[in-house]
Amino acid sequence: MDNLITIDGPGGSGKGTVAKLLAAKLGWNILDSGALYRLIALISENIKETDPDSIGIELKDKNIFFKLIGDQYHLFFDGKDVTDTIRREEIGIKASDLAHNQNIRDLIKDTQRSFYDPNTGLIADGRDMGSVVFPEAKIKIYLDASIEERAKRRQIQLKEKGMEVNMRNLISSLEDRDLKDKNRDVSPLLIPEGAKVIDSTNLSIDEVLNKIMDLV
Numbered sequence: 531m532d533n534l535i536t537i538d539g540p541g542g543s544g545k546g547t548v549a550k551l552l553a554a555k556l557g558w559n560i561l562d563s564g565a566l567y568r569l570i571a572l573i574s575e576n577i578k579e580t581d582p583d584s585i586g587i588e589l590k591d592k593n594i595f596f597k598l599i600g601d602q603y604h605l606f607f608d609g610k611d612v613t614d615t616i617r618r619e620e621i622g623i624k625a626s627d628l629a630h631n632q633n634i635r636d637l638i639k640d641t642q643r644s645f646y647d648p649n650t651g652l653i654a655d656g657r658d659m660g661s662v663v664f665p666e667a668k669i670k671i672y673l674d675a676s677i678e679e680r681a682k683r684r685q686i687q688l689k690e691k692g693m694e695v696n697m698r699n700l701i702s703s704l705e706d707r708d709l710k711d712k713n714r715d716v717s718p719l720l721i722p723e724g725a726k727v728i729d730s731t732n733l734s735i736d737e738v739l740n741k742i743m744d745l746v
């Protein structure tokens with residue numbers, strides 16, 4: 531698959547930031563697959579059902595797209611901007627639950643693949659983009675960073691939103707999440723076959739971008 535870059539990696543590795551800057555640099559579209567799992571969680575909460583069939587009916591024929599507004603990609607579903615709603619903590623928890631369900635993952639796979647158009651180009655950001663959703667991608671990145679660095683980045687992000695979080699708590703919650711992501715039965719987080727591993731612990735964003743642009 532040409533004009534497609536998959537970026538997988540653990541939470542806090544910088545996937546979202548790198549995906550956004552790459553999309554801007556190349557003029558390609560973006561697929562934030564985590565946002566789609568959050569959307570599924572939102573739909574499930576609205577209809578008070580968790581079975582894939584009911585969720586599938588709600589998803590059917592609805593327009594879903596990402597749009598850059600200011601410096602942030604917004605997710606639109608059926609004409610509504612759902613960006614703020616899907617970022618709510620309880621939606622994140624529900625998304626994580628639903629992401630363990632193979633039927634939900636199967637349901638969402640076609641939607642994810644429909645974001646790819648070789649003429650427009652796509653940066654696909656997630657946990658299983660290079661391994662399950664787009665195994666044919668020619669450029670696959672696995673972005674990693676030490677747990678201390680990832681916690682530090684998360685702390686800065688939260689601080690910008692006015693939240694103070696203890697470093698030790700952040701590290702332990704990232705460790706928990708890593709363990710769950712890497713050991714789950716369905717689509718565990720792993721280095722996809724053929725992926726280029728980039729450890730961003732001691733790299734600036736520009737250095738990471740340059741490494742990826744070298745592959746493009």
Ligand code: DC
Pocket residue numbers: 563564565567568622625626627629655656657658659
């Ligand atoms: O990256 P995020 O926090 O927005 O992702 C929301 C949830 O979806 C999170 O629990 C991880 C899960 N997810 C997944 O299982 N596979 C993906 N490709 C993307 C996200």
